[in-house]
Amino acid sequence: MSALTGAVATDIHNASNDLLAHYLGWTIEALGEWHPDADRYGLRLTAGLVAAKFWDIGDGFWKKLSQHHPQHEGLVSGLKRLVSGAKTEVVVPIGTPQYEIEILESLRKAEARGDWAELETKTSAFPDRNEHPYALTGAIRGLYRLAPNELIALADRQTTWFDARPLLGALRTADALDVACRSASGLVRFAALEAVLRLRRPLTALETDALANLFHEMSSDGEAWPSWLATFNRSPTRFPHIQHALGKALPGCTDIALRAYVDSIDLSTPTAHGRIEVAACLREFSVTASIEARRSLSRRAWDRWKNWNFGVESNDETSTADKSELDYAVLIWLGSFEDKDLVAQEMQRVESAFLLIENDWHSNIMGLQQKVSRLTARWKIYAMAQLKGAHAPDAYFAKDAPAMDFPMSDFHRHRYTSIR
Secondary structure, three states, X not given: OHHHHHHHHHHHHHOOHHHHHHHHHHHHHHHHOOOHHHOOOOHHHHHHHHHHHHHOOOOHXXXXXXXXXXXXXXXXXXXXXXXXXXXXXXXXXXOOOHHHHHHHHHHHHHHHHOOHHHHHHHHOOOOOOOOOOHHHHHHHHHHHHHXXXXXHHHHHOOOOHHHHHHHHHOOOHHHHHHHHHHOOOHHHHHHHHHHHHOOOOOOOHHHHHHHHHHHHHHHOOOOOHHHHHHHHOOOHHHOHHHHHHHHHHHHHOOHHHHHHHHHHOOOOOOOOOOHHHHHHHHHHHHXXXXXXXXXXXXXXXXXXXXXXXXXXXXXXXXXXXXXXXXXXXXXHHHHHOOOHHHHHHHHHXXXXXXXXXXXXXXXXXXXXXXXXXXXXXXXXXHHHHHHHHHHHHHHHHOOOOOOOOOOOOHHHHHHHHHHO
């Protein structure tokens, strides 16, 4: 196959423009009319698939083949045979360090029990993933275009990440996500999702829609959804490029799935890593979400934010958190659904607590600083909700967000602003 691939590639690169047109025609005929009886060793099929790799721009090649050869059962049979025969043999060389052997073993265990969060961390130890040769890549893409259900059935039979990942990797990103969405295998879904998580570029509109469809399908399994969220949403700052797709998927989720989304986000101190990413997701969510969906998600976020209270229960006297990952969702609740009188009352309560702060006992200056930061941040959130109402979330995250100066007396301002 290697020699044949080299020969076909050389032919195409050296061909004149006139010969290229004939070469394209030959490729369509060779594959469209292919039958195993006429190509016992599959050399003609292999040469045609290698050539198809060069012509398959924008999926136009397979569409043209279907137009010229509507009946192609023989070709589909040959493609299935090639794809089903592709297996990865994982061999541990003699002398491999023990820690690498342990990583591989833990990967296999996580794979067997469907622990996707653990599997995601272990697969990062294998950044150099071998790509399939041209012929096999062409076979996978051709089978997806000509008989997608056959490819999905083959994908569902994969039992290891080392086999599922290259199969999905041979497809374009949006196509791989489509296969995962229609697959019944958690391993196939993980392989497609993991490949997207490794991307370090913005997704195209087509890829975003395909990923949103996959997220929506995942969320329909109430038991598995939290484990999927633990894989890609515990720290949103790790995967900023998926946030728009997640935001497009959330409006179609159930209340249980929406609450699981809120609960999956780690609230961090002293800095709120991921608050911008969460805001991007929820901004997209708010565009199409129903009032009921926005109410359900934001109420859950507000309850969690209120109980967390900027890490007060962590007993970390060095923490001076003044932001949270859930600020955008909290402002949705306070600006759109909370009773306005309750918002005003809470602001007054915080102001009163601030004026009495010197009557409290503080173990050290850091403890005092922590309480000042927490009260100030809490007041700012309520003040923004009161000032902007339903527009509070976007106003708070805008570049020209209005300054919310805490209503301190001159004495308190001089005394406490210097330590913040």
